[in-house]
Amino acid sequence: MDYNDRVFASVFSVPSVSHTTPTPIATPDLGNAEPGESFGGGLFGGNLGNPQRKVKRNLAWSTATRFLSLPKGNHADTDPSNVENEERPNTAEVQDALEYLLVGDGKPEIFTEDNLLDWFIDEAQLHFATFARSEVEQWWNEEIPLEAAWDTLETTQRLLQHAQNVYLRPLAEHILPLLNDTVEPESRTLPPEYRVSERNNASRRFLSALHGAFVHSLPSQRFSKTLSYVLYDAGLKVFRIPKGKKNKVVANSAHEGSRRRMQDLLQGLDRVGLGGDKAQKSFAHAMDKLLDAFINSHYLRVDWHGKESELESLRMWISKAFIPLIELVNTCLRCHPTSLSAPEIQHWHDAALGRLGRAKVEYLFEYASDYHTSRGVLKTIKEYMKLPNAKQYLTTRFSEHVSRRLLSPGATTTYILDLYMCFIRTFLYLDPKGVLLERVARPIRRYLKEREDTARIIITSMLADAAAENNGKFSSAGDLSVEIATEMQRPITSFEHDVSQGLDWDNMNWQPSPTDAAPDYKQQKGHDIILFVLTLWERDDFINELKNILGDHLLRSQDPEYANEIRLLELIKVRLGDDKLQACEVMLRDVLESKRINSAIRAPIAQMRTPDNRALQAPGGPPRTPQPRQPVASIPSVPGLGTPLPKSSVDMTLNAHIISSFFWPSLRDDHFLIPAEVQNMQRDYESRFTHIKGRQKLQWKNALGDGSVALELDDRTEQFDGLMPWQVSVIYAFQPQPGEEWVGKGKGKGKELGISRNVEQLEEMLEMDEQLVRQALAFWVGKQILREMDHDTFAVIERLTSANMDTEAAAAAQELAEVQAQAQAGSVKSQHDLLQEKKDVYMTFITSMLTNQGNLPVQRIAMMMKIMVAGGFPFGPEEVTILLEELENEGKVIGIGGDIWGIKK
């Protein structure tokens, strides 16, 4: 369009400056002849007005469209306000044409004639597709890197906004003002942009069509993800959540900035039609992740051990920060309503709690292990358990942890027990009814039952002195569960057996079992943690084990009052009932009674002997056994022994434990001779005892007990306490025998080594097992009292000089002695010993059973043994099979196949 044309056009009415003149001016459109009508007939017929209107409309259309058509080319960089004004003078002609087409006679007839608005929409879309779209697309063709997300979105928004402005301008300036702006009455109450009027409808139609084009120009998937990330990122900044591992704390100003930036972006996007459902979806996604990020960063950091629940602060955050953010975004995206309803807010709270809870449950194992310091977390978890499915999730996850981390061969029984105690406490706190505990404890209990040392550790721990333990005396000794010991220190809670179990009709506090309880759930009155431990086994099995350990313990206990033991018995009695604990009570009474008897017996002796050395031994009279009384006395000996000085009268005292063999577990009974002096004292004691107790007789158990000796050597005197009887016997054997002249006595002052003996001699002298002799010798070598002169020959070190001080050998021997002593430690017989010892009886049992009952399977034999053997048969099918195989070797029985055995004919 050159300048001349424009001048011309301003003077004359030229329909078009650049285009050809529309047809109708030159050649009127006569229309088509109807079938049967003569050509041209229609021109003067009834529809005379039509052709004229068409012509006129055509003309106006041409003028209007020419005016409205958008400039070609990409105008993204130019200011839209310049474009049209200069080039498209809004002439009266154009104005007429527009009016005619939009509101005048030329208003399109529906369905048949083109609508100017539609045309403009097409024009805008076409224009966008042709010129602007490629520019937008180039931003989206590739994966958007996270860092570029903001920029990409902002640029896109700008581009689209610009395009939109360009397109809107002609519409707003030339078309809309002509349209009727009367608002329909029923929509008056709506906000301005939603009111229904011709003008509004037109602009809405245009925008929605245009926005459709915009949306289609972007890859939708990529767009939502990017938007979602941007929102998430904005959220992180707004809440100052450190991103990733960088832990970069966002500066204060930045977070206000981010909020504004996000707000601007969202509003902008909404203006170009990229808000709406899609953006809301992205937003929801972002909020979801944001919640996780917030919880992870704020509540899962090192501070596990708060005493207060973090829940309050989380709630606060949700209400005061999170919800407002959502509302802000809603406002930007023009959602209705912008504020959240109460159920929605509650939903967010629950979602947050659920996440926090689940995250915490992952660490419940640790929290429970450190029960005392994890109160706060447990409060949170307790709160979390109110949500649906939470309990299920919790028990499942926890059990997984337990079975993977705890119930493995690598964990010591003590460790498992300690944690078990912690778990009991934790879960009783979480769920006082105990349903959860039952669920998670089951596998642990089953596992503990399989471990052989469980009962021993429990009982030893119960007897242990927790106070001493806290001082680190036992520390990680391995055999004591600190938790149990500590628990025992607590006051005994009154404990009633709930016998009635719901049959007590007068109980107004009765409550039904929880709905999620297992069928065998028992309602507990009060929670007794020790009881959980005690009920690991069948009562009888437990009591048997208790007997063994208690026996051992009583014999060694240094506490003259036996306070711990008495207390333990009381505790167990309350819980398990006292009918089965008779034996334990007798044992306890035995040791207490022994003390009394000792002092009664010693009274006359004391005048003759000084009570320097202490021997303890025990005979026992079984008061209630109907059999002939066979008291078992365990004897220890205490010689005060001076190797070089064959004193005829040594200062000695003898204390005994008098125990009733019938009630005590089988005790060790190694045979050896004890020093003659001690034997004399035993006889003395016996006679006095008989005097006091009438016809009861004592039977000494020399292997038990302990002794103290003082060794007077040439250059030193050594005092030893708590020695094993055989150690005493062995060192005493180094006393010169009558008739054996001790060379050192008169003249040999210069001699360094005293009497020497060899192993064989000692075995003979003491009638002692070689093993014990060697063990005792090793002990004394370790103490630098003896020295191995020659192979198997030992001599007393009378004088400790550097020449004979072989520290290394002594240390080695000491170590050896300790190892051996440990192996020998128990005064109660071990399972294996017991089996060997009773083997004959058991084998008689088995043969009698097979003789009289015919062939039987191993299982059945073991079961019958358990029932029939008085005092219990603490073994299982494995041991029975061992016995059967031994019998088979002797030719007495025969395996018939399967597990069936019979008498060999």
Place this chain on the structure above:
Amino acid sequence: MALSAGTRSNGGSANVAQRLQKELMDIMTHPTPGISAFPVDENMTSWAATIDGPADTPYAGLTFKLSMEFATTYPYTAPTVLFKTPIYHPNVDFSGRICLDILKEKWAATMSVSSVLLSLQSLLGEPNNSSPLNGQAAELWDKDMVEYKRLVIARHKNPEELET
């Protein structure tokens, strides 16, 4: 009334079981060759016993099975003892019932399973022919030991044959 009676009888059978368990332990710890006894099942009140025929008697080399039933009044009443293995003997009838004074009027609470079995074992070698349940046997014992022995062998069955 019913309740207390029940309690008493329960207590009674518990005592019996205790006493019998003790006897069982005695037998097991001091087994007597040629004699063995064992409860049939968990409740201890019925036992199976086995005795070997004493050497130098017509019963030498034979094994006899017996059943013993203990009443709740045991040990104040004698157990009911029957030969399960068919035996030809003056004091045992063909259904295995035994005529022996200590199982009847001479029973005493101090006796035990093992003393009963020992008595029965010696009864095999020294029948009391003055009050026979099996007259023919009593007669043959005195008159024709060879025939007697033949009849003993003929009547005896091994435990395996019994069970089938």
